[in-house]
Amino acid sequence: MSHNTINYAHRGASGTSPENTMAAFKRAVELGATGIETDVQMSRDGMLVLIHDESLKRTTGSEGMVGTTDYADLSQLDAGAWFGPEFAGERIPLLEELLELGKQHSLTINIELKNGIVRYPGMEEAVIAAVEAHGMEKQVILSSFNHYSMVHCKQLAPNIQTGLLYMEGLYRPWDYAISAAADALHPYYPAAMPEWIAEAKRQGVICNPFTVNDPDVMRQLIKAGAAGIITDYPDRLAALLAEEGA
Ligand code: G3P
Ligand code: MG
DSSP: OOOOOEEEEETTTTTTSOTTSHHHHHHHHHTTOSEEEEEEEEOTTSOEEEOSSSBSHHHHOOOSBGGGSOHHHHTTSOSSTTTOGGGTTOOOOBHHHHHHHHHHTTOEEEEEEOOSSSOOTTHHHHHHHHHHHTTOGGGEEEEESOHHHHHHHHHHOTTSEEEEEEOSOOSSHHHHHHHTTOSEEEEBGGGOOHHHHHHHHHTTOEEOOBOOOOHHHHHHHHHHTOSEEEESOHHHHHHHHHHTTO
């Protein structure tokens, strides 16, 4: 059986390299990822930067918040050393650096807008402008836990896919996705029940569960018809997809 499941490296190959750095994104490509998931936020001066937490502390050791720091200062921080000394000197990338890499390697880029806690006015417009500037409308899927933001994105750019992130068992989630004009559901994987994935697909709504690191769960989700799987270990998923004749 042939599968076209997209192998999304979660924050890059974050199981083996520092999340959301160019090292992690490049490593993901080497390990067989066909997609990359990343988290985008805005600097104080409106630059789109790739970092998961609103606070700089965990991945850079620096005090302060992404949204109240200018890009000139963010660009000086070390986002690699916390993971291991061999990664010292890795920086917080700009979204456009990842889009370049994605274009070069024909990757699908899942841009998660981290606008649930800090709203970042103008972020949707800025992300869409960056995607359009790279001509990557067909190679990108936007996602967020903030579903109002996804509705806004769909209004701004109907030709760019949107996905709704969520944690627990929604009932008939495809109905909800359709009500928000979304193309995809991005559930935390225990909420991605094999019995509804096929039904959602029939209704035109694809499913990309996160974050799946166990090969047995990956296998079940591929069989159930997941369009993509978001994993910290793209090598594990690549091996499985090769085995299953993707
Ligand atoms: O987009 C999937 C996943 O990244 C959502 O959760 O916290 O890892 O960004 P988080
Ligand atoms: Mg994310």
